[in-house]
Amino acid sequence: MSGSQIPRSNPDRVSSPTSSKSVTQTVNGSHQFVIQGYRLAKGMGVGKHIASDNFSVGGYQWGIFFYPDGKNPEDNSAYVSVFVALASEGTEVRALFELALVDQSGKGNHKVHSHFERSLDSGPYTxxxxxxxxxxxxxxxxxxxETSDFLKDDCLIINCTVGVVVSEVQCPRLHSIRVPDSELGSHFGVLLDSMEGxxxxxxxxxxxFQAHKLVLAARSPFFKSKFFNEPEANNREVTINNLEPKVxxxxxxxxxxxxxPEDVEPVTAHTFDLLKLPEIYETLIVKLLAAADRYNLNRLRLLCESHICKGVSVKSVAKILALADRYKATELKDVCxxxxxxxxxxVLETDAYxxxxxxxxxxxxxxxxxxxGYEEASNSTGGAKSQSVWAQLSDGGGDTSSRHVRQRTT
Structure with a gap:
């Protein structure tokens, strides 16, 4: 074969054809927003709204905004307004939406505005x-x-469905290997039970109690210092005072x-309502929170804070705020x-406060x-409101006969 000739391909060696497919679909999720005390919300002003808690659909945060006096000043409060809003930072999202005012008579005559199951000339909303x-x-x-079956016992229910548009390219995979979930925790659990080594x-x-220095040192800066930096680092027995065996x-x-651990007491919204603060300090979860603070176990501190947070209520919040402050539980303190x-x-009415x-x-x-900060976020007035709040905080607030749990507004 001369140098100028190009070798012919082998007709018996043909590459297999390949394929791929682009799939565009929606990731759907729903949220129910219950508005209790509708008549008290009336009169808050045009453009003022009550917001739901944020909810997640398709990797994005969303919120429902209800305007009792309407969003548009031109309507002169003749209509209520309802919107769904993107609550995630720095992103552009295409989505379908549905807002439904629930018929509470059981007849199923809901008031529905929906993008789903209908033709959209311009495609999903951006x-x-x-x-x-x-x-x-x-x-x-x-x-x-106000005279319909949508309003019952001064309560409205709004159902919101969001469908986030996502696209992906699919191609066939001839082989795949499933990787099981991590077993690290269970393996170390066996090590704890057997105490081998x-x-x-x-x-x-x-x-x-027997343990492994390396495990404890890896988990806690306190034990790392104790086992490797202090004079008694070589001691095989350590005595710890002021700590109960169960803790x-x-x-x-x-x-x-x-x-x-499984024996930590379950916590509900009313677990701490009837307990006095000294009794709350005696619960295992609070003693664990104290131990997390003592031994610098930040993840344990957060687990305890999250568990205790389930018990925050009007009657208990002052007590939980006190213990959060005592044990440097900053996330729990912020919630309180x-x-x-x-x-x-x-809250000002409670003995705990x-x-x-x-x-x-x-x-x-x-x-x-x-x-x-809450009043500012609620578009309240400045100086006079702050003085009123300070009076309530400093002397108990005078007449409490008309106090009630406030709806969250923004």
Missing amino acids: LKYKGSMWGYKRFYRRTQL SDVTFDIAGEK FKALLQFMYKDSL LKFTAENLAA QQLKDECLSLQSELLKAVA
């Missing part, structure tokens, strides 16, 4: 930035709403398994301050800031 909205300024005439024994109020056992279970600001009048006011004076300024 929201280009946080705060972008889709909805209806004239969602329903207010006089008709343990090299340190803890004496906790006379009860012995240390739970502490070990977290450090080996990375989860709260925000909850108190949102429900200030009702009066005790907090007398015993934790340092929290008063933080609470005032939280209330002021």
Whole structure:
């Protein structure tokens, strides 16, 4: 073969044809927004709204905005307005939406505005930035709403469905390998149960616990320093005072398994309502929170804060705020301050708040800031409102006969 000749391809060696497919579809999710106390929300002003909690669909955050007096000043409060808004930062989203006012008579005659299951000339709606909205300024005439089956016991129910448009290219995969979930926690759990290879024994109020220095040092800066930087680092037995055996056992279970132990008490919205603060300090979850603070276990601290947070209520929030402040539980403390600001009048009536006011004076300024921030976010007036709030915080607020739990508004 000369150098100028190009070799012919082998007709017996033909590449297999390939293929791919672009699939565009929606990731759907729904949220129900219950508005209790509709008649109290009336009169808040045109353009003022009540917002739902944020909810997640398709990897984005969304919120429902209800305007009792309407969003459009030109309508002179003749209509209620309802919108769904993008609550995620710095992104552009294409989506389909449905807003439905629920017929509470059971007849199923819901008021529905929907993109789904109908032709869209211009395609899905595009929201280009946080705060972008889709909805209806004239969602329903207010006089008709107030005599309809949509309003029952002063309550409205709005169902919202969001369908986020996503596209992906699919291509066939001839082979795949499934990777199982991590078994690290279960393996370390076996190590905790068997204590094979343990090299340190803890004496906790006379009860012995075996452990592995490397495991504890990897989990806690306190134990890392104790086992490798202090003079008694080579000691095979360590005595810890001021800690109950059941708390240390739970502490070990977290450090080996990375989860709260099963014997931690379940917490509901009313778990702490009837307990006095000293009794709350005696619960295992709060003692674990104290241990997390003592041994610098940040993840355990957050797990405990999240667990205790389930018990925040009007009657308990002042007590939980006090313990959060004591154990540097910043996330839990922020939740308590925000909850108190949102429900200030009702919280001020509680005995727990009066005790907090007398015993934790340092929290008063933080609470005032939280209330002021909440009022500002609620588009309240400035100086006069702040003075009124300060009076309530400083002396209990005078007449409390008309206090009630406030709806969250923004």
